[in-house]
Amino acid sequence: MLIKLVVWTILAFLLAPLVIIVLFSFHDSPSLSFPFAGFSLRWYEELLGNPQLSAAVLKSLGIALLTAVITLLLGATASLAWLRSGRFGRNLIEAVTVTPIALPGLFVGVSLLVLFAQAGVQLSTVTIVISHVVIAIPIMIVAMKARLTLFDMSLEEAARDLGASQLQTFSRVTLPLIAPTLISSAILAFAVSFDEFVVTSFVAGTETTLPMYIWSMMRRTVTPLINAISTLALAFSVVILVGAWAIGRWRRSSSISGRETS
Amino acid sequence: MSLARTRTSAILAGPTVAYMLAFFVVPSLILLVYSFWSSASYRIVPDFQWGNYADSLMSPVFWKVTFNAIRIGLLTATVSLILAIPVGYYLVYISRSQVILYLILITWFSSYLVRIYAWRTLLGTNGVLNTVLLQLGLIDHPLEALLFNSFAVTITLVHVYLPFCILLVVASLSEIKRDLIDAARDLGTTSFGAFHRVIAPNAANGLIGAFMLTFILVSGDYVTPQMLGGASGQTTGLLIADQFRKTGNWPLGAAQAFIMFAVSVLLYTILLGLGRVSGLIVKRRRPTASAEA
Numbered sequence: 001m002l003i004k005l006v007v008w009t010i011l012a013f014l015l016a017p018l019v020i021i022v023l024f025s026f027h028d029s030p031s032l033s034f035p036f037a038g039f040s041l042r043w044y045e046e047l048l049g050n051p052q053l054s055a056a057v058l059k060s061l062g063i064a065l066l067t068a069v070i071t072l073l074l075g076a077t078a079s080l081a082w083l084r085s086g087r088f089g090r091n092l093i094e095a096v097t098v099t100p101i102a103l104p105g106l107f108v109g110v111s112l113l114v115l116f117a118q119a120g121v122q123l124s125t126v127t128i129v130i131s132h133v134v135i136a137i138p139i140m141i142v143a144m145k146a147r148l149t150l151f152d153m154s155l156e157e158a159a160r161d162l163g164a165s166q167l168q169t170f171s172r173v174t175l176p177l178i179a180p181t182l183i184s185s186a187i188l189a190f191a192v193s194f195d196e197f198v199v200t201s202f203v204a205g206t207e208t209t210l211p212m213y214i215w216s217m218m219r220r221t222v223t224p225l226i227n228a229i230s231t232l233a234l235a236f237s238v239v240i241l242v243g244a245w246a247i248g249r250w251r252r253s254s255s256i257s258g259r260e261t262s
Numbered sequence: 263m264s265l266a267r268t269r270t271s272a273i274l275a276g277p278t279v280a281y282m283l284a285f286f287v288v289p290s291l292i293l294l295v296y297s298f299w300s301s302a303s304y305r306i307v308p309d310f311q312w313g314n315y316a317d318s319l320m321s322p323v324f325w326k327v328t329f330n331a332i333r334i335g336l337l338t339a340t341v342s343l344i345l346a347i348p349v350g351y352y353l354v355y356i357s358r359s360q361v362i363l364y365l366i367l368i369t370w371f372s373s374y375l376v377r378i379y380a381w382r383t384l385l386g387t388n389g390v391l392n393t394v395l396l397q398l399g400l401i402d403h404p405l406e407a408l409l410f411n412s413f414a415v416t417i418t419l420v421h422v423y424l425p426f427c428i429l430l431v432v433a434s435l436s437e438i439k440r441d442l443i444d445a446a447r448d449l450g451t452t453s454f455g456a457f458h459r460v461i462a463p464n465a466a467n468g469l470i471g472a473f474m475l476t477f478i479l480v481s482g483d484y485v486t487p488q489m490l491g492g493a494s495g496q497t498t499g500l501l502i503a504d505q506f507r508k509t510g511n512w513p514l515g516a517a518q519a520f521i522m523f524a525v526s527v528l529l530y531t532i533l534l535g536l537g538r539v540s541g542l543i544v545k546r547r548r549p550t551a552s553a554e555a
Binding site for chain 2: 007013014021081089096104118130134166192233
């Protein structure tokens with residue numbers, strides 16, 4: 001079928017550069033050419049002995065974790081409010097929380113830089129986390145919205161009619177139903193933060209996150225070390241996505257079984 | 263809707279709305295105020311003057327890089343949309359393949375810098391493409407022209423933003439009911455005809471949205487032009503970023519950011535206008551919000 005061929009050609013275009021990076025990360029020679037001089041793990045070994053890199057990775061992991069937790073709390077409450085709101089409320093919530101997704105990172109980055117400068121705030125890990133949350137919330141809200149439109153509000157009403165308190169309704173009915181969506185959205189927030197570069201470069205001050213470290217390496221030379229770091233970063237995002245996907249599947253099967261037994 | 267419920271949702275939404283007001287709306291407004299301030303010997307002076315806008319609009323360099331940004335943005339957005347439509351069509355109407363969807367998500371979530379680096383590796387003088395072409399005997403000496411021009415920038419930007427564009431197209435096509443297409447097919451149109459006569463007019467708003475979002479993100483991208491653009495591939499984004507990193511004239515950079523923003527809004531209006539005039543965009547009757555009651 002013609003369209004299938006076209007689709008797979010486009011996918012090949014998207015995937016080929018990544019595959020080549022992974023391939024050359026195992027190349028025994030620093031040159032980026034075929035034929036292959038042989039497989040080796042020498043670039044990975046070199047990475048292991050690099051204290052700056054491990055510091056950058058740890059910093060990025062910490063920032064991503066904080067960003068995911070804050071985004072989860074803010075995104076969850078906003079989504080619950082969105083579920084309960086009329087058209088006006090929904091539009092308002094979406095307008096302030098989703099708009100940053102439609103703006104270049106450059107715009108968000110420089111406006112935050114100007115804010116911090118004007119408020120006299122020293123650029124630090126804190127300013128990076130604040131900025132990453134601004135980037136992650138829109139993605140969280142969009143992901144939640146897609147799932148929550150399927151949420152059946154009558155389930156909550158039924159619980160209330162049966163005498164459950166507001167807190168009981170939330171913890172026994174609402175939370176179990178939306179938890180998997182919340183967790184997979186938080187994982188996306190983590191991934192976004194871990195990879196964020198453009199906004200970070202304006203608000204990081206002297207802090208070095210993993211993307212900032214990769215950037216400084218890229219600017220200096222073309223070293224095969226970058227292939228190895230890139231491969232690890234790629235593997236990490238694949239693991240994160242597969243995790244989010246697995247949780248999404250679990251959600252679907254649990255909500256379906258819930259629907260059938262109810 | 264009861265009053266209690268409205269209050270609950272207001273309390274729930276409060277922290278998030280406050281956060282976004284403080285760290286998104288307020289900073290944008292401060293940036294706007296900055297664009298009217300002046301900068302004297304690296305000190306920023308509160309002021310109200312149009313000098314930053316006037317200086318930018320009268321600077322040939324600014325127009326050169328802005329035209330470059332618009333050209334690269336339009337080209338990238340056009341190519342991305344053309345590539346995204348068949349993929350979106352396939353995913354929405356032919357096979358809801360989870361494998362394809364997740365391959366696209368993996369490329370979207372794979373590191374932005376890694377992908378830029380990958381293209382530099384591919385297109386470089388001693389890069390993969392050149393060495394393969396040399397070994398095949400198709401060229402005698404490495405092609406220098408592959409890197410550091412707007413071709414390199416465009417192909418990389420397409421690679422970076424295509425996954426996002428595909429997801430937007432999937433979202434906009436998903437809103438069209440399958441029945442409409444089946445009806446058109448039953449009435450004897452070809453699948454291309456069904457796309458042209460049924461899907462395109464219904465999805466036009468969504469597709470234009472996807473095009474514009476891609477355009478805005480691409481034309482504001484400054485990392486790719488810096489890494490792959492060379493001297494001729496510079497864009498407004500890089501000019502603005504440099505104001506905030508090197509030269510340090512923040513008010514000027516702020517004004518340039520808002521000019522870029524105005525250009526995007528203008529382009530969007532023109533596109534919508536063209537769509538209406540050509541009859542591609544038709545006013546649809548929106549389903550009444552019965553669920554609201």
